[in-house]
Amino acid sequence: MGNKQTIFTDEQLDAYQDCTFFTRKEILRLHGRYHELAPHLVPMDYTNDPDCKLPLALIVNMPELKENPFRNRIVESFSEDGMGNLSFNEFVDMFSVLSETAPRELKAIYAFKIYDFNVDNYLCKEDLEKTLNRLTKEELTPEEVDLVCEKTIEEADLDGDNKLSFADFENMISRAPDFLSTFHIRI
Amino acid sequence: EQDLVKEFVALSTRDRIRAIRDLPMSFEEKKHIRLLSQFFRRCGYSIRSARQTLELWQGIMKEIGGKFGTSVLSYFVFLKWLLMFNIFSFLVNFGFITIPLLVYDPLPNIPPNVSFRGLEILTGAGYFNHTVMYYGGYSNETLVGLVEYNMQLAYFFTIAVYMVLCGLALIFSMARSFKTNYVLAESTSNGAWQLLCSWDFSITNERAVRQRKSNLRVQLKESLSEKAQMELLTLSEKLKHFGVHLGSWLLSTGLAVGCGASIYYLCQYEQQEAETLLVPFVVSLMNLVVPLFYSLFYKFEHYSSQRTQIYALVVRNVLLRMSILGVLCFYWMNVVAKKFSCWESRVGQALYRLVIVDFLFLMLGSFFGEFLSNVIGTRLLPRLGVPEFDIARNVLELIYAQTLAWIGIYFSPLLPAIQIVKFFILFYLKKVSLTQNCQPPRRTGRAAQMHTTFIALLFFPFFVGALSMVAYTSWSLTPSEQCGPFRGLNNTFSVVGVWIDDLEEIPGSQWVVWIYQHVIRSELFYFLITLIILVIMYIFWQVTQGRKDLIGLLRQQIVNVSV
Numbered sequence: 001m002g003n004k005q006t007i008f009t010d011e012q013l014d015a016y017q018d019c020t021f022f023t024r025k026e027i028l029r030l031h032g033r034y035h036e037l038a039p040h041l042v043p044m045d046y047t048n049d050p051d052c053k054l055p056l057a058l059i060v061n062m063p064e065l066k067e068n069p070f071r072n073r074i075v076e077s078f079s080e081d082g083m084g085n086l087s088f089n090e091f092v093d094m095f096s097v098l099s100e101t102a103p104r105e106l107k108a109i110y111a112f113k114i115y116d117f118n119v120d121n122y123l124c125k126e127d128l129e130k131t132l133n134r135l136t137k138e139e140l141t142p143e144e145v146d147l148v149c150e151k152t153i154e155e156a157d158l159d160g161d162n163k164l165s166f167a168d169f170e171n172m173i174s175r176a177p178d179f180l181s182t183f184h185i186r187i
Numbered sequence: 188e189q190d191l192v193k194e195f196v197a198l199s200t201r202d203r204i205r206a207i208r209d210l211p212m213s214f215e216e217k218k219h220i221r222l223l224s225q226f227f228r229r230c231g232y233s234i235r236s237a238r239q240t241l242e243l244w245q246g247i248m249k250e251i252g253g254k255f256g257t258s259v260l261s262y263f264v265f266l267k268w269l270l271m272f273n274i275f276s277f278l279v280n281f282g283f284i285t286i287p288l289l290v291y292d293p294l295p296n297i298p299p300n301v302s303f304r305g306l307e308i309l310t311g312a313g314y315f316n317h318t319v320m321y322y323g324g325y326s327n328e329t330l331v332g333l334v335e336y337n338m339q340l341a342y343f344f345t346i347a348v349y350m351v352l353c354g355l356a357l358i359f360s361m362a363r364s365f366k367t368n369y370v371l372a373e374s375t376s377n378g379a380w381q382l383l384c385s386w387d388f389s390i391t392n393e394r395a396v397r398q399r400k401s402n403l404r405v406q407l408k409e410s411l412s413e414k415a416q417m418e419l420l421t422l423s424e425k426l427k428h429f430g431v432h433l434g435s436w437l438l439s440t441g442l443a444v445g446c447g448a449s450i451y452y453l454c455q456y457e458q459q460e461a462e463t464l465l466v467p468f469v470v471s472l473m474n475l476v477v478p479l480f481y482s483l484f485y486k487f488e489h490y491s492s493q494r495t496q497i498y499a500l501v502v503r504n505v506l507l508r509m510s511i512l513g514v515l516c517f518y519w520m521n522v523v524a525k526k527f528s529c530w531e532s533r534v535g536q537a538l539y540r541l542v543i544v545d546f547l548f549l550m551l552g553s554f555f556g557e558f559l560s561n562v563i564g565t566r567l568l569p570r571l572g573v574p575e576f577d578i579a580r581n582v583l584e585l586i587y588a589q590t591l592a593w594i595g596i597y598f599s600p601l602l603p604a605i606q607i608v609k610f611f612i613l614f615y616l617k618k619v620s621l622t623q624n625c626q627p628p629r630r631t632g633r634a635a636q637m638h639t640t641f642i643a644l645l646f647f648p649f650f651v652g653a654l655s656m657v658a659y660t661s662w663s664l665t666p667s668e669q670c671g672p673f674r675g676l677n678n679t680f681s682v683v684g685v686w687i688d689d690l691e692e693i694p695g696s697q698w699v700v701w702i703y704q705h706v707i708r709s710e711l712f713y714f715l716i717t718l719i720i721l722v723i724m725y726i727f728w729q730v731t732q733g734r735k736d737l738i739g740l741l742r743q744q745i746v747n748v749s750v
Contacts (some may be wrong), residue, residue, distance in 0.1 A: 014228075067553045068388060069395040098388065115383065132382060136404040137397075147411055148382060155379040158745045169383070176384040177368040177636060181257045183390050186249045 007031055011049050020096035027092065032187065034091050036061065046088065056084030059091070064185050069134040070114055074098075077113040098185040107172045107176035107183045112166050125149050192223045243267065247618060253391035253626045256399075259576050261638050262585075263614065267654075269589050270610045272356075276349055276596065277603040283345045283601050285319050291330040306579070310463055312540035316532055320539075321599050323532035323670035339682045342672045345659070346597055351655055353593070357646040364639045381406060393490070395627050402629050428489060442480070443507040446473045447514035454518045466537075467544035470511055474545075475552055478504050478580060497637075501579055501644070508587050509648060510648065512740050514658050515541075516594070520664060527668040534598035542602065546609045549584060553620045561624035573626040579616070581639050586645050593653035597660060 004126050005028060008016075035042045037058045056079075062070040068074065073083045075084045078094040086094065096102065097110050112118075117127045128149040132140070140148070156164055156172045173179050191210075207221050244267065252260040296317065303314040311320070318324050330336040343381075381403065390396055428431035453466050481503045490496040519534045527533050588609065595602040661679035673679050687703045690696045706712050 017232055023232060026234055036724075064391055067391055069386070069396070069400075072389075097644050111383075128382065131554065135382070135386060135400060138401050139401075139404055140407065140690065142410060148407055151411075152379040152382050156383075158742070159748070160746070172379055173384065176380055179384050180367070181261075182385065182387045182389070184257070186252060186389055 007044060007046050012046065020092055021099050021101040022096055030092055031088065033062070033187065034088050042088075051087070053085040053087045054091075056086075056168060058084055059084070064187055070183075073114045073117065077110055082119070095185065095187050098183065099187075100184055104171075104173065104180055107180065108170050109166075111173070111179075112169050112182055113134065115169075121166065123169060125153065125163070128152055128164075131156065188503065191220055193229065203682045243270075251618065251621065252389045254395050255576065255621065255625075256387045256395070258578060258628060258637070259621070262576070262578050262581055263584060263618070265638075265641065266614055266617075269585060270607065270614075271660065272353060272589070273592060273603045273610065274605045276353075276592075276605060277601070279345060279349050279669055280596070280603065284325065284338075286391060287330055287332075287336050287341065288319060288325060291332055291336075292326070309540070311461065311536040311543070314535065317541075320601050321350065321532040321535040322597070322672075323535075323667075325600075327672045327674050337686075338484045339672050340686055343679060343682050346600075346609055346657070349594075349596065350634075350657065354646075354650065354654065357642070357650055361639070361642045361646055362722055364642050368636055368639045373384040377550060381410070390627075398627055405554045405629075429643045431488055435488050438483070439503045439707065440506060442477060445502075445509040446477065446507060447510040451514045451518055452509055454515075454522075462539075464544065466542060467540045470515075470541065471544050471548035473511065474508060474584075475548055477507055483509075496580060498640075501583065501640070504580070505644065505648070508583070509652065510653065512587075512590065512594075520656070520660065521669075524664050527667075528667060531598050531667060531671055535595060535602070538591060538595035539599060539605070542588070542595070542605055542609065545588055546613075549588075549613060551615060552584070553616055554748060557620045557624040575628050576625040578628075582641050583644075586641070586649055586650050589645070590649040590653050593650060594656055639664075 007154060008031075014022050016022065017024065020027075022030065031046070034054070035044065035175065038054055041054065042052055056072065056075050059075050060101065060129060065071040074094065075086060076082060078090050078097075079086050080090065097106055112123070114130050115123055115127055118124070118129045130144055132145055132148055144168065153162060153164065156168050158168050159165065179181065194206075196518050203224060205223075207217050210217055210220070244263075247577065248260060248267075251263060290406055297314065298317070307313045316323065325338060325342060330338060352725070383708075385403070387399065390399060398422055450470060453469055454467060456462060461742075478500075481500060485496060485500075488496075490499065515537075519530075519537065523533055524530045556577070557574060564572050564574055589604070592602055592606040663678060666673035666679055667678055668674055673682065674686075676682065683703070687700055689702050
């Protein structure tokens with residue numbers, strides 16, 4: 001608690017520490033990263049909760065997200081307006097869920113949101129096709145794409161409605177121990 | 188009040204404020220509780236922050252994880268974790284054993300005709316033999332200074348407590364890893380998993396991402412066009428497979444036993460000082476060459492899945508290293524202990540030599556393993572391609588190096604210092620070698636289960652083996668007469684007996700004596716404890732079986748309900 005910083009009040013920092021998995025130092029560092037994305041837009045003084053949102057285009061250019069095939073969906077899932085404009089709180093929230101210490105249940109919820117392209121709370125075949133195309137640079141033939149998505153739904157769909165609900169997805173995640181370490185972005 | 192504070196510390200700010208407001212206490216008491224819970228929360232956060240400032244190598248790990256993925260990063264995380272064991276060991280040993288002796292008697296008593304030559308750094312003998320580096324340099328007296336410091340008890344209890352703490356840390360780590368990572372036998376290398384769970388979000392390097400995408404494409408194509416591996420083999424084919432498996436296992440076990448026997452034979456040749464380097468050299472050479480030979484076996488051996496193949500390779504390598512270490516320990520305890528005076532120092536020197544030569548070979552192995560493979564793969568035989576980082580082999584080398592340090596703690600208390608330097612340099616060496624020579628792994632996944640396997644391997648057999656050897660030494664072998672803190676006693680453990688006898692005269696410590704005589708030295712106690720533990724294990728096993736059945740039933744119910 002040594003150095004006097006004037007970016008946040010102590011209560012704000014306590015609130016961030018309570019609501020995310022970050023420490024004081026990491027939150028200040030995150031603010032630095034958020035600020036350097038748009039130095040003229042982001043104020044250095046957050047003590048009176050300024051209403052500042054950065055657009056999607058700026059955030060997906062961060063080195064941690066630039067090469068990720070799902071970068072747009074990640075940012076959209078954490079933005080309140082669904083268009084990808086993140087305030088600082090949402091920015092911190094995003095990296096908190098993607099950090100190492102976030103529990104599996106929390107990560108599963110957001111992973112489901114990310115893969116759900118049409119935002120209908122189900123992973124239907126079109127969502128899976130879009131996911132697959134992002135992951136393979138669209139070099140599989142349409143028949144192969146179809147086959148893989150069919151197989152996925154067949155394996156993971158437990159209640160037989162031909163699409164994956166959150167329960168199906170979570171059941172599959174619980175059987176994949178690597179998920180905790182792969183669904184992780186270091187900042 | 189303690190319980191209230193504990194509860195409130197765990198709540199969020201708003202809940203805490205509401206809960207405090209609801210308390211039926213006076214205002215002064217509520218203010219007091221509020222201050223206490225805030226204080227504990229702040230403490231918790233500053234501990235977390237402090238732990239973060241001590242984090243070593245964060246930037247490098249992020250870079251490696253970004254380019255090579257999580258499974259390669261797990262090697263470096265494991266290396267860092269082992270480094271922490273050694274730092275702790277060094278601090279404990281240096282603080283409790285070496286510093287009191289240095290304070291009391293700063294100059295080592297070296298005989299007049301021994302001086303420092305360069306060879307000591309490799310062989311550990313000569314000048315080092317008379318310093319605090321080894322067991323022989325420690326006295327058995329009670330040092331009288333500011334306080335009375337009993338060196339015998341200090342030596343014994345420091346080593347014992349360190350080993351117990353290591354064991355506990357390993358057990359907890361293994362249990363936690365098992366709980367989060369080990370899944371009840373579901374096959375997850377299928378299409379759904381590949382599509383939805385296998386993408387590594389932490390990769391940030393463009394080329395690595397492109398490569399992962401093409402790997403995933405290849406894997407998906409493979410799994411689509413895979414004919415069922417459950418081909419019905421004819422009886423003769425099954426017999427042939429069985430014969431090949433039996434032959435290769437016999438061959439690998441025979442090799443391991445043969446290496447052990449030849450090491451035992453070579454141990455007889457350690458007369459002069461320069462010759463003492465022969466055994467460590469041969470040991471490290473075997474550890475380098477024979478695993479390469481084992482990995483050639485896969486050309487004619489067919490396993491049902493790649494995972495079984497990796498496990499078979501790991502088991503063979505472990506057998507090899509265990510047999511070599513076992514033979515060496517046998518030689519030290521049965522031949523060296525009876526032949527030489529001050530034999531503990533000699534064993535300490537042998538371990539020092541093993542550690543140093545192992546380090547040299549690790550560096551060479553990095554050169555041959557990765558650099559040469561890269562050169563061969565890119566220039567000479569382009570068909571082979573750029574090599575991948577062989578995680579299993581490297582982790583086994585780390586486990587072996589750490590086992591040497593654990594065996595050596597009793598005989599050479601400052602060996603962890605060398606281990607710290609070794610691991611430190613190894614980290615940077617492997618990082619440079621990785622980034623220059625290797626490509627990211629092609630097959631993804633399985634990292635979590637391999638991690639569990641590695642910790643389990645570290646604990647059992649390697650740690651348990653090291654612990655047994657140290658325990659056997661202190662329980663059964665007679666300490667040497669002329670040197671060391673336990674000279675003149677029948678065995679090391681009798682230090683505790685002597686201490687308890689002394690304690691009997693001091694009033695007020697009768698309970699310690701009672702515990703020693705009726706709990707630690709009574710066989711009935713251990714028998715009862717073992718029985719109780721076996722019963723508890725059986726109950727837990729049955730509970731797990733019941734839960735497995737329940738999962739199957741519930742899954743069936745979901746299908747039935749929806750149809």
